[in-house]
Amino acid sequence: xxxxxxxxxxxxxxxxxxxxxxxxxxxxxxxxxxxxxxxxxxxxxxxxxxxxxxxxxxxxxxxxxxxxxxxxxxxxxxxxxxxxxxxxxxxxxxxxxxxxxxxxxxxxxxxxxxxxxxxxxxxxxxxxxxxxxxxxxxxxxxxxxxxxxxxxxxxxxxxxxxxxxxxxxxxxxxx
Amino acid sequence: xxxxxxxxxxxxxxxxxxxxxxxxxxxxxxxxxxxxxxxxxxxxxxxxxxxxxxxxxxxxxxxxxxxxxxxxxxxxxxxxxxxxxxxxxxxxxxxxxxxxxxxxxxxxxxxxxxxxxxxxxxxxxxxxxxxxxxxxxxxxxxxxxxxxxxxxxxxxxxxxxxxxxxxxxxxxxxxxxxxxxxxx
Numbered sequence: 001x002x003x004x005x006x007x008x009x010x011x012x013x014x015x016x017x018x019x020x021x022x023x024x025x026x027x028x029x030x031x032x033x034x035x036x037x038x039x040x041x042x043x044x045x046x047x048x049x050x051x052x053x054x055x056x057x058x059x060x061x062x063x064x065x066x067x068x069x070x071x072x073x074x075x076x077x078x079x080x081x082x083x084x085x086x087x088x089x090x091x092x093x094x095x096x097x098x099x100x101x102x103x104x105x106x107x108x109x110x111x112x113x114x115x116x117x118x119x120x121x122x123x124x125x126x127x128x129x130x131x132x133x134x135x136x137x138x139x140x141x142x143x144x145x146x147x148x149x150x151x152x153x154x155x156x157x158x159x160x161x162x163x164x165x166x167x168x169x170x171x172x173x174x175x
Numbered sequence: 176x177x178x179x180x181x182x183x184x185x186x187x188x189x190x191x192x193x194x195x196x197x198x199x200x201x202x203x204x205x206x207x208x209x210x211x212x213x214x215x216x217x218x219x220x221x222x223x224x225x226x227x228x229x230x231x232x233x234x235x236x237x238x239x240x241x242x243x244x245x246x247x248x249x250x251x252x253x254x255x256x257x258x259x260x261x262x263x264x265x266x267x268x269x270x271x272x273x274x275x276x277x278x279x280x281x282x283x284x285x286x287x288x289x290x291x292x293x294x295x296x297x298x299x300x301x302x303x304x305x306x307x308x309x310x311x312x313x314x315x316x317x318x319x320x321x322x323x324x325x326x327x328x329x330x331x332x333x334x335x336x337x338x339x340x341x342x343x344x345x346x347x348x349x350x351x352x353x354x355x356x357x358x359x
């Protein structure tokens with residue numbers, strides 16, 4: 001005759017204390033290596049002054065002359081240039097840029113008018129769909145976060161998956 | 176007579192104490208299962224947020240990264256950190272920053288108009304040489320000239336140009352600006 005296993009014995013709780021101890025040790029370790037903020041990067045090419053000893057990659061020779069799309073950030077506002085020509089206020093690509101019509105995008109109060117900049121860049125993107133490069137210039141006192149904001153607004157296209165001008169080149173000095 | 180009453184009372188007291196102890200013993204047995212559930216949930220949450228980013232950024236008042244909508248991930252490269260007070264290369268302090276400028280005595284020819292920050296250049300040059308030495312023996316770790324700039328959002332463009340120019344002189348040609356991703 002085999003021993004009868006009593007019902008009570010079968011339902012006895014397992015000892016979870018060792019498991020608890022392991023979890024208690026894991027939690028501080030995981031908290032230490034948890035990222036509560038997500039960090040990303042923006043790729044930027046060197047400014048012209050920082051060519052350095054090695055500019056390793058040979059530059060492709062384009063058949064078309066480059067557009068040289070430039071956004072110049074000053075205390076007054078943002079000026080957009082294409083092929084060295086300033087674009088007047090209102091984003092009229094063929095318009096003549098007189099003193100009164102500059103900068104292209106005026107400041108609103110203390111802040112740069114970034115949505116208008118984006119609209120203007122979208123217009124340019126429609127005319128030159130193959131262009132992916134944008135040169136950003138700034139006055140020495142311009143804050144880093146403003147430059148990042150301008151990069152953001154020149155990169156994002158109408159739809160989230162289509163980039164406008166993702167290749168950023170920084171350049172010193174203003175035009 | 177009185178002693179008999181006393182005896183009875185004592186007995187009652189002892190009985191009461193025994194009852195209380197028994198009740199306490201029952202209560203003291205914690206139900207671990209619910210606590211386990213909490214911990215397991217916390218564990219899962221922490222595992223999901225487990226950081227694999229190679230650049231760890233200590234955020235403080237002196238060092239707040241700007242926000243951006245970029246989708247690019249951080250890569251493991253040399254890092255230059257620029258806070259409101261110091262410049263670091265790979266978490267090692269190289270020079271001080273006062274009001275968005277580096278002291279002219281630390282620049283090339285001791286001129287304020289110079290773009291080259293000498294201690295930063297020296298440190299970066301050493302790093303490049305180290306990386307090139309590794310690349311010599313390990314072709315898969317080729318020197319790409321990539322550098323991540325982890326800078327405070329209030330840094331001036333002038334200081335940024337100086338840092339980038341110095342890095343450019345030390346043969347870094349591809350720059351990555353570290354930013355805090357917007358919206359998760």
